[in-house]
Amino acid sequence: MFDTRQLSKTNDFAPHRRPASDVEFDGVFRGLSADVPHISPRWFYDDVGSALFEAITRLPEYYPTRCELEILDAHGKQIGERLGQRTAVIELGSGSAQKIGRLLPHLASVRAYRPIDVSNAALQATSLELVGRFPQLRVDPVHADFSDRDAMHTFLQRAAGTDDAVLFFPGSTLGNFEVDYAAALLEGYAQGLRPGTPLLLGVDLVKPRETLEAAYDDPAGVTAAFNRNMLAHLNRRFNGNFDLAQWRHEARWVPRHRRIEMWLRCDEPQVVQFGEQRIEFAAGAGIHTENSHKWDRPSLHDLAETTGWSLQDWWTDRRGWFAQALLVRQDDQHKADRLTATNTGEHRPN
Numbered sequence: 001m002f003d004t005r006q007l008s009k010t011n012d013f014a015p016h017r018r019p020a021s022d023v024e025f026d027g028v029f030r031g032l033s034a035d036v037p038h039i040s041p042r043w044f045y046d047d048v049g050s051a052l053f054e055a056i057t058r059l060p061e062y063y064p065t066r067c068e069l070e071i072l073d074a075h076g077k078q079i080g081e082r083l084g085q086r087t088a089v090i091e092l093g094s095g096s097a098q099k100i101g102r103l104l105p106h107l108a109s110v111r112a113y114r115p116i117d118v119s120n121a122a123l124q125a126t127s128l129e130l131v132g133r134f135p136q137l138r139v140d141p142v143h144a145d146f147s148d149r150d151a152m153h154t155f156l157q158r159a160a161g162t163d164d165a166v167l168f169f170p171g172s173t174l175g176n177f178e179v180d181y182a183a184a185l186l187e188g189y190a191q192g193l194r195p196g197t198p199l200l201l202g203v204d205l206v207k208p209r210e211t212l213e214a215a216y217d218d219p220a221g222v223t224a225a226f227n228r229n230m231l232a233h234l235n236r237r238f239n240g241n242f243d244l245a246q247w248r249h250e251a252r253w254v255p256r257h258r259r260i261e262m263w264l265r266c267d268e269p270q271v272v273q274f275g276e277q278r279i280e281f282a283a284g285a286g287i288h289t290e291n292s293h294k295w296d297r298p299s300l301h302d303l304a305e306t307t308g309w310s311l312q313d314w315w316t317d318r319r320g321w322f323a324q325a326l327l328v329r330q331d332d333q334h335k336a337d338r339l340t341a342t343n344t345g346e347h348r349p350n
């Protein structure tokens with residue numbers, strides 16, 4: 001039996017569960033009626049979507065999760081040594097307890113685990129499992145949106161508190177954001193944390209197109225169901241009437257952007273009721289639902305350096321398909337040096 005009393009009751013970070021707000025409605029409506037209709041990938045993850053994503057991670061074609069676990073198993077000890085004496089782990093997107101469960105045994109001094117997720121179901125499952133496996137650990141689940149840069153700045157400041165925290169951001173989730181937004185997020189996280197704070201970041205790497213596309217368009221159709229579930233989620237949440245049967249799953253590698261793009265496409269014209277609004281889609285129209293950026297070491301190095309972090313270490317699986325990157329929050333002196341280097345043209349161009 002789990003002792004749920006160990007889940008702290010005085011979690012002053014956890015916002016109450018809100019009904020869909022006007023701000024959220026406006027955001028989604030604006031995306032859907034834009035020239036290139038799009039929806040933020042955060043709307044994948046209602047409770048059904050989180051369960052479907054778990055199913056994706058078990059597909060033979062979807063390699064990232066297995067690669068990441070392989071890295072933690074093969075190099076966990078060294079990763080733990082490089083992270084040093086940490087007293088708290090803050091995980092962005094709790095997802096499942098699998099990854100953190102393999103990291104914690106290598107972090108002997110950690111007393112507190114603070115997962116952040118928009119799915120209450122995922123938070124609870126992770127928290128309960130960890131409390132069961134690590135009885136000494138204090139678990140503080142936080143229902144919040146780690147893609148909200150300003151909220152996260154404040155939150156990280158408080159979550160790290162006086163602890164020597166490590167930020168853990170696995171799963172290549174950062175790759176879901178447009179490059180500029182990913183940079184803004186990393187910068188925001190840096191500003192909420194003290195210099196020297198480590199960030200262990202899981203990133204998926206560039207590889208041949210066939211491997212990438214198969215991972216995002218599996219023959220069993222689980223990823224297609226995951227993609228379409230976003231419309232079901234919007235229907236429920238915002239009182240819409242998307243007809244799921246009318247929308248096809250599409251996943252393609254776009255080399256120019258170094259990313260997999262997922263779309264939902266309709267072959268027939270659609271008129272969709274969305275709250276009080278109506279949205280029309282022409283035959284062949286698409287809704288862009290996700291980007292999944294892929295990196296290599298130089299591109300990640302550049303991303304880190306321009307956002308207040310330094311890339312200190314890097315571990316991959318045997319095939320070199322996925323990486324755990326150890327970034328360290330720069331001190332302000334380092335930042336000043338880098339700016340000077342940029343201004344004098346010493347910094348290598350992007």
Ligand code: AVJ
Pocket residue numbers: 056064171172173174175176215216223290291292
């Ligand atoms: C959760 C962002 C890591 O981009 O690989 C999986 C989401 N989308 N299949 C990814 C996802 C389609 C996933 N991440």
